[in-house]
Amino acid sequence: MASPAPTAAPTTAERIRSACVRPGGAMIAVEGLDPSTTSVHHLLGDGSVAITVPVDGPLAASVVSAGNAGIQAVLEMTDYAPLPLREPVRSLVWIQGVLRDVPTAEVPALLDLIAAADPNPALLQVNPGPEETPHALMRLEIESVVVADSTGAESVALGELLGARPDPFCAMESCWLQHMESAHRDVVDRLAARLPASLRQGRVRPLALDRYGVQLRVEGADGDHDVRLPFGKPVDDVTSLSRAIRVLMGCPFLNGLRARGV
Structure with a gap:
């Protein structure tokens, strides 16, 4: 099943x-x-x-x-x-x-x-x-x-x-997205690599973050496009959130590989 x-x-x-x-x-x-x-x-x-x-x-x-x-x-x-x-x-x-x-x-x-x-x-x-x-x-x-x-x-x-209940990360979301944009553009770029090729031509910005996934805003010449990248399952704490984002980024050490010497 x-x-x-x-x-x-x-x-x-x-x-x-x-x-x-x-x-x-x-x-x-x-x-x-x-x-x-x-x-x-x-x-x-x-x-x-x-x-x-x-x-x-x-x-x-x-x-x-x-x-x-x-x-x-x-x-x-x-x-x-x-x-x-x-x-x-x-x-x-x-x-x-x-x-x-x-x-x-x-x-x-x-x-x-x-x-x-x-x-x-x-x-x-x-x-x-x-x-x-x-x-x-x-x-x-x-x-x-x-x-x-x-x-x-x-x-x-x-x-x-x-x-219903509010998202567990809504109080921290603004600070995290601002930090992602200013200090971790590499994270945004790796997430953007998961977008359809037609959307990668615009400027990609982090738009939202919640327990279900990350949402990106693509500011293109033809207008704005919002795309959600869902996590494999909902997360409820900072540790699981960090891991879920790394999975979305395609981090190899969370997909069965190990660093040398480990």
Whole structure:
């Protein structure tokens, strides 16, 4: 019986979970108001997203005045490539739902819950010092989730999203790709050698790295092309990740050969 093919890429739900834990790049939009940036966008186990907005802004005022009814809002998270690419946006995530203020009595416990999973310094803005602008903690009760990238758009069910986990390397991915680009072009070149001959004429850049494989961006004269090189199996730690990348590179000492004298 043939072995099943390796999983080639993260599921849509996994990609969204990873976007939720990456810092920055998030906006909350409400009809009739200018979009507001939010430095906190933490997915909670009850199917809501905790966000922060300036207390003295029009968005906070609108949500507070709406009371328990809340207001319809859309959280947009932009996943930017960590390198200066021709097209820097890797994907967009839109989470639509009802935005409500978190009651004052519940704020400390919710802050502790978020900080235990993600000690984001922006959480300190909710209870800031006297010289800082205070932020309000709010919940976006999720009604729909959609992610879009160069291949198209796809929605994901809330249950599937809550059952997924972020990629174990998403917090380190940016630093690794930047280091690969600046200090290890030989790695990129050897990975590029696995691409179809028609794609090797463009400029090859590392685009993404996750537990399932490496994704390369080819910036060619005819446009951009993204190609994923999957690992033989998903990896979960730095040691197995390093080995998987070496296998993709074609390192001979991981394919049955040994160095002389060993």
